Amino acid sequence: xxxxxxxxxxxxxxxxxxxxxxxxxxxxxxxxxxxxxxxxxxxxxxxxxxxxxxxxxxxxxxxxxxxxxxxxxxxxxxxxxxxxxxxxxxxxxxxxxxxxxxxxxxxxxxxxxxxxxxxxxxxxxxxxxxxxxxxxxxxxxxxxxxxxxxxxxxxxxxxxxxxxxxxxxxxxxxxxxxxxxxxxxxxxxxxxxxxxxxxxxxxxxxxxxxxxxxxxxxxxxxxxxxxxxxxxxxxxxxxxxxxxxxxxxxxxxxxxxxxxxxxxxxxxxxxxxxxxxxxxxxxxxxxxxxxxxxxxxxxxxxxxxxxxxxxxxxxxxxxxxxxxxxxxxxxxxxxxxxxxxxxxxxxxxxxxxxxxxxxxxxxxxxxxxxxxxxxxxxxxxxxxxxxxxxxxxxxxxxxxxxxxxxxxxxxxxxxxxxxxxxxxxxxxxxxxxxxxxxxxxxxxxxxxxxxxxxxxxx
Numbered sequence: 001x002x003x004x005x006x007x008x009x010x011x012x013x014x015x016x017x018x019x020x021x022x023x024x025x026x027x028x029x030x031x032x033x034x035x036x037x038x039x040x041x042x043x044x045x046x047x048x049x050x051x052x053x054x055x056x057x058x059x060x061x062x063x064x065x066x067x068x069x070x071x072x073x074x075x076x077x078x079x080x081x082x083x084x085x086x087x088x089x090x091x092x093x094x095x096x097x098x099x100x101x102x103x104x105x106x107x108x109x110x111x112x113x114x115x116x117x118x119x120x121x122x123x124x125x126x127x128x129x130x131x132x133x134x135x136x137x138x139x140x141x142x143x144x145x146x147x148x149x150x151x152x153x154x155x156x157x158x159x160x161x162x163x164x165x166x167x168x169x170x171x172x173x174x175x176x177x178x179x180x181x182x183x184x185x186x187x188x189x190x191x192x193x194x195x196x197x198x199x200x201x202x203x204x205x206x207x208x209x210x211x212x213x214x215x216x217x218x219x220x221x222x223x224x225x226x227x228x229x230x231x232x233x234x235x236x237x238x239x240x241x242x243x244x245x246x247x248x249x250x251x252x253x254x255x256x257x258x259x260x261x262x263x264x265x266x267x268x269x270x271x272x273x274x275x276x277x278x279x280x281x282x283x284x285x286x287x288x289x290x291x292x293x294x295x296x297x298x299x300x301x302x303x304x305x306x307x308x309x310x311x312x313x314x315x316x317x318x319x320x321x322x323x324x325x326x327x328x329x330x331x332x333x334x335x336x337x338x339x340x341x342x343x344x345x346x347x348x349x350x351x352x353x354x355x356x357x358x359x360x361x362x363x364x365x366x367x368x369x370x371x372x373x374x375x376x377x378x379x380x381x382x383x384x385x386x387x388x389x390x391x392x393x394x395x396x397x398x399x400x401x402x403x404x405x406x407x408x409x410x411x412x413x414x415x416x417x418x419x420x421x422x423x424x425x426x427x428x429x430x431x432x433x434x435x436x437x438x439x440x441x442x443x444x445x446x447x448x449x450x451x452x453x454x455x456x457x458x
Contacts, residue, residue, distance in 0.1 A: 010275055010284065010286070011333065011343065011344065012258060012260060012275055012286060012313075012333060012344075013286055013287075014287075014333070014334050015260070015273065015286060015287060015313065015331055015332065015333055016287065016289070016331070016332060016334065017271065017289030017329050017330070017331055017332075018329070018330045018331075018332055019291070019327055019328070019329055020327055020328035020329070020330065024327075024328055025325060025326060025327045025328070026048070026325070026326040026327075027323075027324065027325055028324050029050060029052065029324050029325070029326055030052045030053040030324060031050060031051075031052065031053065031296060031319050031320075031321040031324060031326075032050075032051040032052055032053050032074075032075070032321075033053055033321065034051070034074050034075075034076070036074070036076045036118065037161070037203070037249050037266065038076055038077050038118075038119075038297065039251070039297035039298055039299060039319075040075075040078070040296065040297045040319060041078070041297050041298065041299035041317055041319055041326070042078045042079050042080045042299055043080070043299040043300060043301050043302070043305070043317050044080040044301075044302060044305065045301070045302060045304055045305030046098075047080070047098065048299065048317060048326070049068075049078055049080070050299075050319065050326060051075045051078060052067065065099065066099040066100065066101050066102045066103065067099075067102050067103070068099075068102075068103045069102050069103065069104050070103065070104050070105065070106045070109075073116070076116070076117065076118050076119075077117070077118065077119050077120050078120075079120050079121065079122055081122045108144065108147050110130075110132070110142055110147070110148075110149075112132075112140050112142075112148075112149045113132065113134035113135075113136050113138065113140065114134070114136045115134050115135035115136040116134060116135050117132050117133070117134045117135075118133060118134065118135060118159070118160070119132065119133040119160060119161075119162065119163055120132050120133075121163045121164075121165070123165065123169045123360065124165050124167070124168070124169045124349070124368060125168055125169045125353060125354040125355060125360075125365075125366055125367065125368050125369075126169060126353060126354070126355050126356065126357055126359070126360035127353035127355075127356055127357060128143060128144040128145045128356070128357040129141065129142070129143065129144070129357050129360055129361075130142040130144060131163060131172070131186070133160040133163060133174075135159055137154075137156045137157065137158060137159065137160065138152055138153065138154050138156070139152070139153035139154075139156075139160065139163070139174070140152055140153075141153070141186065141187075143357045143361065144357070145357050145358075150361060151186070151187060151189065151361075152189070153184060153186065153189040154189065155182065155184065155189060155191050156174065156176045156178065156180075156182075157176070157178045157180075158176055158177035158178040159176070159177040160174055160175070160176050160177075161174075161175045161176060161177060161202070161203055161204065162174065162175045162203070162204045162205050162206075164205050164206045164207045164214075165207060166207045166209075166210070166212075167207075167209055167210045167256070167367060167368065168354075168365045168366060168367050168368075169186075169360070169365070170185070170186075170365040171183055171184070171185065171186070171192070171207070171232075172184045172185075172186045173205045173206075173207055173214055174205065175202040175203060175204060175205040175216065175218075179196060179197050179198060179201055179202070180194055180195065180196055180197065181194070181195045181197055181202050181205060181214075181216060181230070181234060182194050182195075183214075183232060183234060187360075187361065187363065193232070193233055193234040194234065195230070195234035195235075195236075197216075197218070198221075199220065199221050200216070200218055200219075200220060200226055200228050200237065200240060201218045201219045201220075202216045202217075202218040202228075203216075203217055203218045203219070203249050203250070204216065204217045204218070204249070204250065204251060204252055206252045206253075206254050207254075208254055208256075208259075208261075208276055209254065209256030209259075210256070211276070211278065212231070212232040213229060213230060213231055213232060213238075213276075214229075214230045214232065214234075215227060215228070215229055215230070215252055215254065215261065215276075216228045216230065216252075217249070217250035217251070217252050217263065218250075220240075220242060223245070223247075224242045224243070224244065224245050225242070225243040225244055225245070225246060225248075225250050225265065226240060226241065226242050226243060227239075227240075227241050227243060227250070227252070227263065227283075228240045228241075229276075229282055229283060238282060239281070239282050239283055241283065243263065243272070246265060246267075246268065247267075248265040248266040248267035248268055249265065249266045250263050250264070250265050250266075251263070251264050251265070251266065251298065253298075253300060253314075253316075254276070255313065255314055257303065257313075257345070257346050257348050258275075258313050258314075258344065259275055259276045259277070260273055260274065260275055260276070260286070260313070260314070260331075261273065261274045261275075261276050261283070262314065262316075262331075264295060264298050264316070266295070266296065266297070267294045267295070267296075268294060268295060269290065269291040269292050269293050269294050269295065270288055270289060270290045270291065271288070271289040271316070271329070272285070272288045272289075273286050273287060273288070273289075273331070274286060289329065289331075291318075291329075293318075293320045293322070293323065293325075294320070294322070295318045295319060295320065296319040296320070296321050297319045298316045298317065298318055298319070299316065299317035299319075300314070300315070300316060300317075301314075301315040301316075301317070301328075302351075303348045303349070303373065304348070304350065304351065304371065304373065306373070307330070308340065308341075308345055308373050308374075309338075310330070310332060311332055311333045311334070311335045311341055311344065312330045312331065312332050313331055313332070313333055313344055313345075314330075314331040315328055315329065315330050315331070316328065316329040316331075317329075340374050342374075345372075345373045345374070347370040347371065347372055348370060348371060348372075348373060349368035349369070349370060349371075350368070350369050350370060350371030351371075352369045352371075353369070354366040354367065354368055354369050
């Protein structure tokens with residue numbers, strides 16, 4: 001019997017990536033140069049936030065726009081929830097209509113880790129529950145209604161590299177620098193399953209929705225980039241697949257609605273995507289988006305912010321620090337019909353929390369509150385999220401000082417920068433004053449010459 005490869009029909013076989021037009025990109029953004037393994041970008045249906053190359057700053061989408069400046073050190077991670085923005089240890093509330101000036105006051109400052117915080121994650125179904133992982137090897141669970149930690153997970157022996165939750169948030173998976181993969185019951189901190197990954201060095205882990213499976217990215221013993229598919233019991237990998245020999249970390253993104261997995265490498269220009277199935281071979285390679293510009297990180301638009309009229313099923317915001325550019329990349333299912341495509345847009349997790357912080361802490365689990373994307377359907381093929389038009393910056397000048405521009409310094413570095421900026425301004429004003437004195441003397445000489453030439457001396 002001759003061997004024949006098996007092909008399976010899929011509605012996502014022809015998904016392609018489309019880069020947004022220039023007017024949908026964000027240009028002139030001083031993207032951070034920090035080498036921490038993070039995306040440095042977060043997106044929701046209203047705003048895009050990116051960590052910028054400034055002391056303790058998180059910028060909105062555009063060079064001339066205000067920043068969140070309340071941090072005392074480098075911002076390592078940033079996440080949106082439906083009503084708050086969180087970055088590292090500080091929580092800031094963005095007013096309706098966005099920022100109009102630099103924000104220096106935080107809504108909450110959370111103190112509990114003995115070393116810096118490297119990761120933060122929101123609970124997927126509960127309101128006001130935040131997880132933070134620090135370089136002290138601990139995970140703290142914060143109740144933001146109280147502004148204090150309510151649980152501590154202390155089972156890791158090295159730096160925690162990533163965290164991920166199952167659909168209802170009852171289980172948490174972590175990857176750690178000690179080469180262990182763990183599935184944890186977060187409320188009790190009890191490790192339910194643990195795998196020692198000696199041949200597959202895990203960097204990132206993601207729960208695959210409600211499939212009771214996990215996917216990890218990392219490196220093989222020969223230093224090739226690799227992905228592995230695990231059952232929830234972590235007995236052994238169901239699939240291990242080498243990707244390539246590059247050195248950048250692979251970031252996994254999973255779409256539970258379409259069962260599509262996206263792989264984007266740090267420093268790569270391409271994005272690979274697969275379809276995850278419950279039957280062998282489990283991972284079906286679909287296609288690859290290619291671009292010559294390397295990416296530092298990627299933000300992802302939530303489902304309710306996609307353009308369903310264009311059959312857009314996923315959207316990345318790619319950080320390109322060499323160009324100071326953030327460009328959207330839409331993953332589109334080609335369809336000829338202009339009607340709403342219900343088969344590629346099932347009911348999806350909405351913005352409404354399923355339970356309160358107190359309910360979750362008491363032991364209650366609930367699936368996300370679902371919503372339909374049909375209400376957001378519109379026939380024009382345009383991206384929902386557009387870059388703002390640069391306008392002349394408004395100011396509030398009192399005694400020659402722009403109060404909106406000259407925010408009081410909070411740190412020594414900010415004070416030094418302001419000092420040198422003021423010294424440069426003084427030097428410029430002195431040069432301008434000296435040039436005007438020379439011009440005045442020239443005009444006085446011309447006036448005297450005119451008087452001498454006049455017959456009456458007038």
